[in-house]
Amino acid sequence: MAAERIGVFGGTFDPPHNGHLAVAVNAVHDLGLDRMLLVVANEPWQKVGTRTISAAADRLAMVAAAVEEVDRLEASDIEIRRGGPSYTADTLEELATAHPHAELFLVLGADSAAGLDTWERTDTVKALARIVVVDRPGARSGVLPPSWDGLHLEVPQLEVSSTELRRRAREGRPLDFLVPRSVVSVIRRHELYGVRDEHGASD
Secondary structure, eight states, rough: OOOOOEEEEEEEEEEEHHHHOOOOOOHHHTTSSEEEEEEOOSOOOOTTTTTTOOHHHHHHHHHHHHHSSSSTTTEOHHHHOOSSOHHHHHHHHHHHHHHOOEEEEEOHHHHHHHTTTGSSHHHHHHOOEEEEEEOOSOOOOOOTTTTTEEEEEEOOOEEEEEEHHHHHHHHHHHOBBTBHHHHHHHHHHGGGGGGOOSSSSTO
């Protein structure tokens, strides 16, 4: 029996958007993954203190809503359950212990890939997962530090950022077609980013 192929795509997901989903579904297809875990950071150590971060439970609810009807995508609370700062090395160790025969693929955007040398316990990350860097079609936009090796994955570039989405929400501008409708419903229901739930929980 072939080893299970598990993708690991971590992030703050504040909020998750269609760009995240495009990366995840293309990784599943191109890498032949059995499943892709969208791992919601508990305390994203590189962002703590730089801005207000939504509660982990709210971010997990948004990711769960985003992937609910997408085959082979799963919202993962592994880092939330562990608590404290979220380090990828810890997450990979936990997954490798739970799935000792699986192949792990760590999917990274260009910015994350470039900063790999700043991560905690980089030797553990290298040992436990294959690195997959997301590129724009026709361009090698993701550059790994010299000591790293990895695969490259071309994904159509959707110019969406969580920072811009939070700003739009605060200004009362529509998020439609930028994030899944199910995520918009969670934002309203949980009254995130200054959005008031004027439509009620049934929306």
